[in-house]
Amino acid sequence: MSTAPSSPPTRFAVALFPGFQALDVFGPLDILNTLSTQVPLSLTILSTSLAPVSTATPAAGGPSTAQSVVPTRTYADANVDVDVEVLLVPGGAGTRDPANVAQVEDYVRRAYPKLRYLLTVCTGSALVARTGVLDGRRATSNKRAWEWATAQGPRVNWVPRARWVTDGNVWTSSGISAGIDMMYAFVADQFGEDVAQTLADDAEYVRNTDPDDDPFAAGEGKNGVAK
Template sequence: MPPQDSPDSRAPPTRFAVALFPGFQALDVFGPLDILNMLSRTRPLSLEILSATLGPVPTLIPSSGHTTGQSVAPTRTYADGADDIEVLLVPGGVGSRDPANVAPVVEYVRAAYPRLRYLLTVCTGSAVAARSGVLDGRRATSNKRAWEWATAQGPRVNWVRQARWVTDGNIWTSSGISAGIDMMYAFVADQYGEDVAQTLANASEYVRNTDPDFDPFAGETDNGAAK
């Protein structure tokens, strides 16, 4: 277990990164990142977009069933990812269900985690992280519509179904898609102050869910759609 599990008295983190793969869920990424974008108006933050290659990473892949999508240009590959990243965000999405597709992410999470101050996952990003082994023995949650599949990816994880997000040590995991926004506001509140988080939410005209245990989607069942 890395030393980050102890209470961290250092200054709030400033160096963030997101780990992308083809078929990532757009809101898993852009919801939390927009909060960081706004936070960077008053805090000196940096952000790396990581992927297996420097080619554009699409949200649209054949198995998604979508007809529209977007692509994001990475700033670094996993092979040359910065060693000073403090917070890594791992999204979910339809592409998370293909082991070969997310293998570079799994290996990167496994290798990078001991150097991170915090690991954050959104939706089935927790299933990707679970494959790396870093969630073993931890409490975590995931998308309720992909629950059976997601939890099978980490049989040694203490999965929490009734949760909007879960914090265990230096690992934060959220439920499906939009839950990542509530989790990121909670993370900002924890690191930078509740007043900062609420000011950002007000600027976005966003009504926060501040209760990690309030999960109106906990009764959903896996409908076969990859999230």
């Protein structure tokens, strides 16, 4: 049985924007949903307004199906800063438009000094890189969007072969499904390995527990094209 911190975080939030990647959000949050049956947790869904936020991008040419999530608070809510210990920033096509995520970036800059942990999935790290929070830190991102993502943070120490990377209180994961492995690893770090493995077993999920085991990194067969 692994040893977890005496006071692991219990107040989580996710930063939404139009065009977020569904699994970037729903994968990690499903783990937290299950964890909350054992540990009381709170979850805040953040957006620019309380209107439903769609996985579809505002621009034409996106997917023909999409889902929407109803936020619970806005980035402008000054009181939200003290109510969030862990912030999850997803990626998705919406990160490509700086105007689309400008309020998210402003919130990350404002909130980060008060956070206990910052977690990103996929190109969420590119979004956060534009804020300067990742400058001088090790981080990773989606290998399929590698050139674009890494260009968003020239002062970031990008790790090209990693399923996820931990640098201090910042956790960044590779593309989409990697966020699930990262969240299980985060739960193991904070609540104990036995808790994380039980949650994975209940979900019938086979974890990747090695952050350096990255089958989608450059050079790892046809799936490893970093572009």
